Amino acid sequence: MKSVLRFMIYLIIVVIVVAGGGTIGFISTMNSGMSTYDKSAPVLNNVQVPEYDANKPTVAVLLANEVTEVFDFLVPYEMFAMTEAYNVYGVAPERKIKSLTGGLDVIPHYSFDEMDTLLGKSPDIIVIPFMPILDEKRYAPVREWIQKHSTVNTTLLSICNGAENLADTGLLDGKSAATHWGDVNRLIKKYPEVQWVKDQRYVQQGSIISSAGLTSGIDATLRVISDQLGDAAAKKVAEQMSYPSYDYVLNPHMEPFNAKLSDITYIMNNAFQWKKVKAGVLLYNGADELDLSSAFDTYDMD
Template structure:
């Protein structure tokens, strides 16, 4: 009987072992793609990084949107940047430890307008607002400069606005000790253990505590940013800004209460996608002058973040691309050296007509590439809705549902059509487990035959 139990335990362990090994390998690879760290580093010597920042008006409040040296969350950075800029009430600058090209999640490369030191020299004092997105790799060498900058400009005259797990970056400095704050629902438990001195709030889109405003997950940062705009420039300007991007949830600015999200069994699709979708769809994202920042972020934070796609930035030339509000992006690829892609995505509700010639050239180069105008077909909708609905069609509805949940996007306007179950992503681990089990049974039987032969010989 004991041998039977041991054999069952061995079979079960072997069945799980191959699934775990391959799943962990897939997870790590997919996470690197999501963070944008799997891309070949850009050769800065080939890219003109001296770009002209937006004009500085000393009569306007200044907003510094922080970047890390390694990787920064894409929508956490781009959405506040666009919203503050769209008001025309603020100077808005992307600032980082130095002027080197830095990467947003999904592989979108950005040139900071100023280094921390350069912005301090320009202003002569602290910015009026410091926006802290989720900046990763806090243990890496070079992050110390981010820590020091936040501490240096933490006086009561500066509003500090954290987006998503940017609250962890602020908590890392000790400046949240004894204060109320919130963060992404999926990271709340971890941060409660790591920073027990902070009074974490679970059921609000954002929390205002003195000069600190912290937001919950990702799109909650839109609410927190609009709240900050309402406090600094007036509610009518905040409401007008929300309408300009067709954001449907301005009511959260007045009342940030919400129902708390929790992990449940359906969310396992996120883990399965990252662990076992090894052949990902290649999405080319076209960069062009004048593109909308949040529309661009919506594609990167929907597709690459869910583990089903890889995103590649493509443009006509290697030169920096200037967004609608003066941010400079660097494309990874051009027409001549672009990898094989399944789709070429054009973001924005009103893409430039100058793109027509380039897109025609692309069609000649690769007739099999599908052209997707992600937002232009329904320009009156908020830009996050089309990518989530497209994700449902490309993958399955559970993946799209979790994408909205991860992004903290709460809206009734989503119309999800696609496979009801993530059948495809379950097949691979089941096959791996079956193969592992067959191999163990075969080895076990060979071992038993040898054991039986030895027993017969010993008897004779």
């Protein structure tokens, strides 16, 4: 009896140590992916901004003061730019260096106030990437700017967990929305006023479109391009990207994702690979946003 009790005590200790170590490792990995620019900001006077064309609709892709999901920001930005039919700008509360997940830092083209002055109206499209609300005071300007520009003439496009940022504004209350499958149950509890949909890659509710996880954001962005510029323009962008799943643009229904046993590899890698390999990514003029997002989003969480 004593030996059984001793075994159980040892087993419990081992489980606690392993689980505790794994939890610490996983949290550390997640936090490293959310690191923000903390150096003295260089002079930004000579940063080139794409020329504004008053004859084109304008797309504002949001950046938070702290950190923004790299894929959610770069991919829609590149896709709208590929059409050559829009003014496409990265905008943030302040025109200072902003961090994307994975370690890539970017400079917004305009601050919110500068964007408002330039346009004199709301942007035609606002892209809402996932922006973790780490500090309420620093995040508040993002929420307020989305709410300010939620007009009938503005399309709001949330990418992946950007639906959480959109739900945070209250603009999804009473509406249906999609988000990343791994967070949908949490958001059902956090925002019960929203009808969260699990079996669609994107949900379109009038001028609000929300996408599910990652590549579903490609479908949602192509849907917006198709609605505004025509199906041929959207197909052209998909072909330029070598995107193989255009059928989802026409019909977003899918089988709901659920956690599988194979996902344990992802969890174990992030929990117990404490000494991460540091890798550099070569940045050069003309670097492709799609390629950059693939590198920074994939290897940061590998």
